[in-house]
Amino acid sequence: MNKALPRSPHPRKRLNVAFLLADRFTLSAFANFVDVLRLAADEADHSRPIHCDWTVLSADMNPVRSSCGVTIQPDTRLQRAGSYDYIVVVGGLLGEASALAPEAVRFLQARAEEGVPLAGLCTGVFLLHEAGLLSGYRCCVSWFHHQDFLERFDGAELVSDQIFVVDRDRLTCSGGHSAAHLAAFLVERHVGHSAATKSLSIMIIDGAMSADKPQPGFPIRLAAKDPLVRKALIRMQQKIDGPETVLELADGLGVSRRRLERKFLADLGTTPSRAGLQLRLDHACALLNRTEKTVTQIAFATGFCDTSHFIRAFKSGLGLTPAEFRRTEFRRTKGRSTDGPQRAVGVLLPQAQPPAD
Template identity: 40%
Template sequence: MGFVLLPRFTLLPFAAFVDCLRLAGDEGDMSRQLRCRWTFMTSEGHDAQSSCGAGITPCSAYRDPSEFDYLVVIAGVLDNQEMVDKRTLAYLKWAEQSKVPLIGLCTGVFALLQTGLMHHRRCCVSWYHHDDLVRRFPHAVPVSDQLYIDDGDRLTCAGGIASADLAAYLVERHLGRIWARKSLYIMLINEARRGNTPQPHPMVWEKVDNRIVRRAISILEQHLGELISIDELAERTGCSRRALERNFRESLSVSPQKFSRDLRLRYGLWLLKFTARSITEVGEHCGFADTAHFSRHFKKAFGHSPSDIRKNDVILEEELIDPFFLHIGKSSR
């Protein structure tokens, strides 16, 4: 594996991916590069600076891409500047010509898009960066409802701990399941999640044009585990409570209170279907005062109780596919 570390790259996706390789590469925790080998590279061969300030050393300058089975591109904080310099641009195109599969981790997919290597390709992106990607690359085909995508010679991952899932997927492909499981167990990860596992978050705000509502939804999405008062939400969006409520009703035909509650209920649905947390823990994690309060609103929204979801494996396809199912045209519900 060759790692292309771009300025201010995100540390967790990098660490999760490379540690899975490290633990699969040797017996126990010896960390020798036996079954897996990796090289860290930067444009000039200088140390790589992560977004949190930690540095990675040693790094080499870009090497012949044909030396690697994969090139992993990891970028970092989004700003108004282009991510890929001319040297990196040329290197990634060289890798494509050499038919080396490219992996975009976290915002590394932005770098692949900027380089022009994702034409008509689906690209996995975190829900958090979905709107940035659409704004910068309007012709991209973003997917923000799963963890990673394997599209042959292009693999993209939403980032975070999902990078360990993608790394384990590749370790299993090349070394076998026992080595993938060994790595994850040592990392205290129970098992690898499949690429089409939904991201643990409803993705909604990219469908809203109203600036105030978009800002409010962004705040709510980042605080799913707590109940933010409407007065506080209005203050943080820079408008009055009355203006906030009016904008929500004009854009979504619901009040901000109901939107906030339903957003947290959808998160609760995800937790019930894809984690082993108890119903009580799920309710608390979604900002509800008690289990009864959570269960009552959950059943009203989805037509099934949390216990039904757990016991009968009820499939709620429409709710899972359409994040606005509870809101658009459903204000009377």
Template identity: 45%
Template sequence: MRPPCPDATPPRLRVGFVLAPRFTLTAFAGFVDALRLAADEGDRSRALLARWDILDTAQGPVVSSCGASVAPTAPLESPGRYDYLVVVGGLLHGGQRVPARLTAFLREAAAAGVQLVGLCTGSFVLARAGLMDGYVACVSWFHQEEFRAEFPGASLITNQMFVVDRDRLTCAGGTSVVHLAAHIIERRINRASAVKALRIMIEEQPLPSRTLQPEQVVSVGSRDTVVRKAMLLIEQQLHAPAPIEQLCEPLGISRRQLERRFQQDVGLSPAEYRSKLRLERARWLLQNTDLDVTEVSFECGFQDGASFSRFVRKSLQLSPRQLRQARAMN
């Protein structure tokens, strides 16, 4: 997938893609399409303002996790040609082994000051090469336990869309990749190009890195399939919680059965689990966003700020404003 022939004007942004074995196609496609749309007028797809290459990491086409293959467009050499090298991670099963020459190439790039980007599980590839030491990594909540187990001393964030830590940029995967791409486009080209690319992709304005990932549904370890489904429903309805009885209808069980299975599986009732999830979301929003207390209360499913404040104070012995101030002081 070589970009259309550009004119002689040097691009403002040069990107090399490094595809891991069984890479995530959505992550690659979302990022490269944002570049394509930002690089030219409309969707004419000329590589004018941005240019990109797919580097030959496997001496031929690389097979994605869904079975589709992507062919390289440039050799794996001279990393200094690029402003950013974007590592698109793959399935973790089997260790996500990458060729030794790829690891050496990434280390050479880091030494040359090239900015390194990890999409989805690309953060694992960078960390295994020793290139996340001293940096904060953003990992999907879905893979946080695997990351912590493999890199116990790493600094990790699992509740933001992406993290920019100096010359390392990592993101959780999924649709967060287009917002990380927009961040880079805005930095190297301009905001108008970033906004335009996202609008054509039917996305909203570029989202900041601090934007929340979805909550980890199994933040309390669960083995019961029905309980896990109930947790997902609770998460989806957290901003406008429904009565527990309504959770039971799509699950095909009674409230008493659901409460019994919750207690047996995670030691909490559904209402207690909802309360725990509300508290964690409230804590994070207060400490990591500039939303006012009323907005946070609505995000967490409260109808007014007074009841939200009582909930936080009872749970944490701090008011929402004190909780926010405590984080600022630290």
């Protein structure tokens, strides 16, 4: 459960947001967030900053390059920064040495001391943590970067199974469309529900999602407690279209195959290979249920060498062929509201025996 920010006493209070863009920042996260503000700022879609305002801050005013090569020209020098309701850090490619200028980091730290809420979009959560601004906070990171975060940081409670997290004066989201939903959350809180709904509607996004909405992509129903097993499962998700052998997985995690197998058996009662197959079949179920991809496309997307192999594995795990499963799910969900509760679908594989000595 997220800890909500205090509600503004004025329903149509102006929402003033400043952005700090990392070098090689993620353009989609920035664009989705700022477009919600733009569309909520005025009546219709005239884009006049009446109800909302936004600016891009910079230490040197040089254009900032996004990861796709498009550049953004900042508006305001840090030395001339005003008062803002939120400061939003948009992260970029991991490993970039000059992600944020030292002046920008000091600026964030000073504003945090003043109690200004800080937000991190996509890998912006990495930058906030590097600046020492997430210790003791729950924070959201994409499932794709979950392992990267664990390998770099301690001191934050990591959430990778929902689209955004609000914990006191820190707001973090997984990137992509979740940035639009986080922005809509703030617009609704400061400007009003109709403004948030209008923004998302114009962007052809079907309604605001609550923070605890699961991240789209790879459902995971294996509730691992062991840190090594959790890291292994995330790695499996990241490589779901080209799964590693158990030996390659163990080497990538820096442990022996035998140790990895024993950890899986103790924690989940199954082997790494069976757990990996369960992840792939669960993801196949999600693709069959949510997309119009062909069975062949789904077979390759989930790491099967050919369609017939996929069909055999799917039927062995679920008792239905992929086509039969899709028809069954279509009949079951026909007419059901998309906002209603979703039943978990997928396969639960039998428990494995301990590896032989």
